[in-house]
Amino acid sequence: MIGIEQRVAIFEGQLKQAGLRMTQQRRLILRILAEAHDHPDAKGIFTRAFEHDPTLSLSTVYRTMKLLESQGAIERHAFEDGVSRYEHADQQHHDHLIDVETGQVVEFSSPEIEALQAKIAAELGYEIVRHRLELYARKLPKAGRKRVKKDV
Amino acid sequence: MIGIEQRVAIFEGQLKQAGLRMTQQRRLILRILAEAHDHPDAKGIFTRAFEHDPTLSLSTVYRTMKLLESQGAIERHAFEDGVSRYEHADQQHHDHLIDVETGQVVEFSSPEIEALQAKIAAELGYEIVRHRLELYARKLPKAGRKRVKKDV
DNA sequence: ATGCAATTGCAAATGATTTGCATTATTCCT
DNA sequence: AGGAATAATGCAAATCATTTGCAATTGCAT
Numbered sequence: 001m002i003g004i005e006q007r008v009a010i011f012e013g014q015l016k017q018a019g020l021r022m023t024q025q026r027r028l029i030l031r032i033l034a035e036a037h038d039h040p041d042a043k044g045i046f047t048r049a050f051e052h053d054p055t056l057s058l059s060t061v062y063r064t065m066k067l068l069e070s071q072g073a074i075e076r077h078a079f080e081d082g083v084s085r086y087e088h089a090d091q092q093h094h095d096h097l098i099d100v101e102t103g104q105v106v107e108f109s110s111p112e113i114e115a116l117q118a119k120i121a122a123e124l125g126y127e128i129v130r131h132r133l134e135l136y137a138r139k140l141p142k143a144g145r146k147r148v149k150k151d152v
Numbered sequence: 153m154i155g156i157e158q159r160v161a162i163f164e165g166q167l168k169q170a171g172l173r174m175t176q177q178r179r180l181i182l183r184i185l186a187e188a189h190d191h192p193d194a195k196g197i198f199t200r201a202f203e204h205d206p207t208l209s210l211s212t213v214y215r216t217m218k219l220l221e222s223q224g225a226i227e228r229h230a231f232e233d234g235v236s237r238y239e240h241a242d243q244q245h246h247d248h249l250i251d252v253e254t255g256q257v258v259e260f261s262s263p264e265i266e267a268l269q270a271k272i273a274a275e276l277g278y279e280i281v282r283h284r285l286e287l288y289a290r291k292l293p294k295a296g297r298k299r300v301k302k303d304v
Numbered sequence: 305a306t307g308c309a310a311t312t313g314c315a316a317a318t319g320a321t322t323t324g325c326a327t328t329a330t331t332c333c334t
Numbered sequence: 335a336g337g338a339a340t341a342a343t344g345c346a347a348a349t350c351a352t353t354t355g356c357a358a359t360t361g362c363a364t
Contacts, residue, residue, distance in 0.1 A: 021330050021341055042321080057344045062321060080284070082234060082351095083320065097273060100281050108276060113268050117287055120260055121249060126289035129252050132232070133285050135269055137278035173310060173361050194352080209313045214352060234320095235351065 002090055004034040007073075014071050025049075025056055029064045033074060039085040039096075039105050079105075079134060095133040154242055156186040159225075166223050177201075177208055181216045185226060191237040191248075191257050231257075231286060247285040 002010075008030050012022040032048045040048070046061045065086055068074040075089050079098055085105075094109040113133065121128045154162075160182050164174040184192075184200045192200070198213045217238055220226040227241050231250055237257075246261040265285065273280045 016331095019341085023330075023342060025343075055344080059322080059345080060343060063342080066322095078230075078232075078234065080230075082230065097276060097278060099278070106276055106278075108272055110268060110272055113265055113272075116262060116265050116268070117285075120262055120265075121287055121289050122292070124249060124258055124260060124289075125292050126249060126251070126258075126287070127292050128287050128289045131285070131287045133269075133283070135273055135278070135280050135283045137273050137276075137280045140274070140277050140279050171310085175311065175361070177312075207313080211314080211353080212312060215311085218353095 004031055007034055007088070007090065011068075011071065011073055014073075018071075020067075025053065025060050026064055026067075028053055028056070029061060030068075030073075033068075033086065033088050036087070039077065039087050041083045041085045045086065077132075080136065095135075097135040097137055100136050100138055156183055159186055159240070159242065163220075163223065163225055166225075170223075172219075177205065177212050178216055178219075180205055180208065181213060182220075182225075185220075185238065185240050188239070191229065191239050193235045193237045197238065229284075232288065247287075249287040249289055252288050252290055 008022075008027060011026075011030060015022055015026075028049050029045060032045055036045075036048075042058065042061050042065060045065070046056065046058045049056050049061065065074065065076070065084070069076050069086075073089055074086050076084050076086055077096065078084050079096070092109065094107040095113075097106040097108055098104070099106070117131055118128055160174075160179060163178075163182060167174055167178075180201050181197060184197055188197075188200075194210065194213050194217060197217070198208065198210045201208050201213065217226065217228070217236070221228050221238075225241055226238050228236050228238055229248065230236050231248070244261065246259040247265075249258040249260055250256070251258070269283055270280055
């Protein structure tokens, strides 16, 4: 994981190359995203950013998210409720498990599943461009979880 | 796969149990769905149904889809474009591969992937309630596909 | 056939996201 | 530093899929 400053600097470079500008609001949103350890939606990002700059508008958040996504700086996910949620992209590929009770999102990755997906696609005559895998799950009672024996 | 008449009859029975009614529009929509071999969205269903009954409204389609879904008669999927698409539920579980070029949807199922998903969830302390797996893919050139040798 | 509640069609409401436009802010140049 | 050119912003209005309130209609049990 890289630092916020570096992320901002890298992004500023990308912008320059595209003839675009690094604005206060983009800097702010980038910072919010770097500090986020969850998967906030546009309104969530707006709320957090608004505390630092009450002149910021929700449209700018949306526009910035679109820009960041097109630059590959963030990833957009739409889980079951349909709203777009975002996370920064400086991490390895992973899929998501969503706790149906709390909405909490847990990340995981499985090379085995990826391999199977590729195999299935190939058998159907396709090559995968991208995929979406979400597990909607419920927490198991503790007894069912892997742990040190203690009370048996 | 069961026939349309049976599907309608079964559904009518479910309705009766719930104190609900079998209306002309529900019958029509059920028929449209049974005849569909793709994954139409509400507007698509509306368009097809409208040809048989021009008094039908889009709201009724939406309301009926919701009802059918709550009765387990159909499944709703929201692929990347966000709109809800429907398919009847009298078939075994499967996932979807979407051709990114044509939008065509291919169904597939993989017990191996399902097993891996369950294993991953268990390791994280969860049990899967449902999942969503979509492969966005591009057709391979024919040469790459399994086929009888012919022109080499 | 009659009545009551479920259902419908229509129009208006919602909610997330996008967009037009006038204003403001960045960047580049000197 | 000062200015011009134009990208970016804020705001309000527009979209788009989906939902909902309500008055009119229809299905169904009696």
